[in-house]
Amino acid sequence: MRIITHTCTQCGTVVSANELESSRVMKCPGLSCDNVLRFAELPEEERRFFLEHADQYEL
Numbered sequence: 829m830r831i832i833t834h835t836c837t838q839c840g841t842v843v844s845a846n847e848l849e850s851s852r853v854m855k856c857p858g859l860s861c862d863n864v865l866r867f868a869e870l871p872e873e874e875r876r877f878f879l880e881h882a883d884q885y886e887l
């Protein structure tokens with residue numbers, strides 16, 4: 829299965845797309861980082877792939 833992740837632009841913390849998709853907007857989980865990550869920041873191609881295969885990402 830293809831793993832889709834988003835990397836925080838400020839601290840480099842990697843967040844999985846399904847975590848992002850479930851909340852759409854989330855505060856970066858990185859220590860002492862208050863960057864806000866958005867599902868919409870993923871490249872369009874990755875978002876489309878994720879949404880088309882969303883059932884495979886249920887954990």
Ligand SMILES: [Zn+2]
Binds near residue numbers: 838856
């Ligand atoms: Zn961060």
